[in-house]
Amino acid sequence: MSYSFIKQKLDQGRVVILDGGIGAELEKSGADMDKDLWCGKCSVDNPELVRKVHERYIDAGADVITTNTYGTTPISMKQYGYDNLIEKYNQKSVQLAKEAAKNKNVAIAGSVSTFGSFYRLGLKAMIPGFKEQIKILSEEGVDLIILEAMSSQADIVETIIECSSNISLPVWLSISCVMEDKKVMLGYNDTVDTDTHIYESLEVAIKNFTKLHKGPILIAHSDINVTGQAIKTAKNNFDGVLGAYPNRGYYEKPHWKFVDNMSPEDYLNEAKSWVKNGVQIIGGCCGVGVEEIKAISILKD
Ligand SMILES: [Zn+2]
Numbered sequence: 001m002s003y004s005f006i007k008q009k010l011d012q013g014r015v016v017i018l019d020g021g022i023g024a025e026l027e028k029s030g031a032d033m034d035k036d037l038w039c040g041k042c043s044v045d046n047p048e049l050v051r052k053v054h055e056r057y058i059d060a061g062a063d064v065i066t067t068n069t070y071g072t073t074p075i076s077m078k079q080y081g082y083d084n085l086i087e088k089y090n091q092k093s094v095q096l097a098k099e100a101a102k103n104k105n106v107a108i109a110g111s112v113s114t115f116g117s118f119y120r121l122g123l124k125a126m127i128p129g130f131k132e133q134i135k136i137l138s139e140e141g142v143d144l145i146i147l148e149a150m151s152s153q154a155d156i157v158e159t160i161i162e163c164s165s166n167i168s169l170p171v172w173l174s175i176s177c178v179m180e181d182k183k184v185m186l187g188y189n190d191t192v193d194t195d196t197h198i199y200e201s202l203e204v205a206i207k208n209f210t211k212l213h214k215g216p217i218l219i220a221h222s223d224i225n226v227t228g229q230a231i232k233t234a235k236n237n238f239d240g241v242l243g244a245y246p247n248r249g250y251y252e253k254p255h256w257k258f259v260d261n262m263s264p265e266d267y268l269n270e271a272k273s274w275v276k277n278g279v280q281i282i283g284g285c286c287g288v289g290v291e292e293i294k295a296i297s298i299l300k301d
Contacts, residue, residue, distance in 0.1 A: 003143040003170055006063060006107050010216070010241050010280055014301050018109075018218075018245055018283025019057035019065045020293045024256035026053055026068070028289065033254040036080035038115070040071030043093040044085075050093070054100030056290045061297025062283070065101060066109045068093040069137060070148055075129035076116025087136055094140035109172065110137030112164070113148040114156055123159050130163035144170040150221040150285075151176055151188040151197070154205050161213045172243070172281075173213050174220035177202055177230040184226065184233045190251040202230060206237045218243030221285040224262070224270055231277050243281030244274045248288050256286050264295035271296040 009016050023039030031049050034041045043050050054065050072089040082089070097108045112133045117126050134145055145164055149157040157175060164171045178187040178196050186205045189196035199205070206217065217238055219230040224246040234242055249259040271282050282299065284292050 003107050005105060006144075007170070009063070014280065015275060015299045016281045017061050017063045017293065017297050017300055018243065018281055019054070019062040020245075020284035020288045020290060021247075021256075021286040022053060022066060022068050023070065024249070024258070024286040025289045026050065027256055028258070029053060034071075035254045037076060037082070038071040038254050039068060040076075040089060043068050043072075043096055044089055047092065047096055051096045051100050054097055057293055058100060058104055058106050060290045060294040061300060062106065062293055063300070064107045064109050064144075064281075064283075065097055066111050066146060067097045067137065067142060069111045069133065070113045071115055073113050073115045073117070073129055074132045075121070075126060078129070079116055086132065090133060090136045091140050094137055094142055098141060107143040108141075109144050109146040110142030111148050112137060112145055112160070114150070114152040114160055117152060117156055119153060119156070123155060126156065126159055127163060130160045134164055134167060138167060138169055142169065144172060146172045146174060148174045148220070150174055151190070153199050154186055154208065157186075157205070157209060158212070161209060165212055171213065171215045172218060173209065173215065174218045174245070175205070175209075176221040177219055177226050178222070179226050179229065184230045188221065189223070202233045203237050206234055210238055210240070214240065216241035216243050216281060218245060218281060220245045222246050224248065228270070228273055228277070231274055231279055235278050241281065242279045243283070244271075244279050245283040245285045246288065247286045248284075249286065251286065258287055264291045267292040268295040268298070271299060275299055
């Protein structure tokens with residue numbers, strides 16, 4: 001467990017394999033999804049299963065696994081009355097990832113997310129929560145922090161970046177994108193029954209994010225059909241390391257709805273096109289599971 005071999009691979013222009021979605025994979029494996037914290041409670045309620053999901057991704061070839069902390073942000077936990085359990089849930093998730101990665105050449109990404117960071121709360125009120133989750137995961141021993149600012153407005157993304165700017169661990173940034181009039185926009189479209197949320201152009205967003213964020217940027221939790229174009233736009237506006245881990249399916253709270261419209265081979269073909277366009281970190285988000293990670297792991301060199 002360490003970031004040095006990941007850094008070495010990235011510096012050498014090689015491909016790093018990230019895991020697939022955690023929440024959707026837990027659901028597929030029979031775990032209960034919580035109406036408030038989504039998959040966040042599984043680490044305490046069903047630790048064996050969480051460890052197993054991590055192990056399956058490692059066996060499939062993942063170089064980096066992500067902690068099951070997307071849903072256990074201090075901001076969301078406080079909203080739903082879990083104030084006293086923030087440390088316990090987040091620490092337990094790191095411990096499970098560490099157990100799965102023990103004695104293996106696998107790095108652990110601590111997922112610090114904007115889950116539950118609704119705009120009405122105000123940006124200032126989000127800062128303590130972002131900082132708290134970064135602190136807990138860092139102290140518990142993750143190898144890097146991944147800011148999963150997916151589905152969030154640009155100024156929320158900028159706020160979470162600022163909260164990570166003075167830490168000693170490497171920081172990756174994940175953002176989600178949608179298309180509007182053939183232009184890639186920061187935004188999201190998870191559900192089939194609500195409008196697409198569109199914030200601002202990816203081009204403008206990346207220019208602003210990179211004023212503070214110097215680590216890799218990953219196009220995540222986006223439709224696979226948008227991902228290729230988003231990568232091209234990101235590349236035109238950013239010199240650093242790029243990553244991609246799209247979705248498959250859609251969310252109907254608190255369940256991820258799987259859509260069986262793509263084989264692992266199809267996913268591999270998509271991933272090949274991203275790599276051809278300069279992407280170095282590839283994995284999957286919600287609805288992309290172990291079989292797809294196994295398929296794309298042949299792109300490791
Ligand atoms: Zn996702």
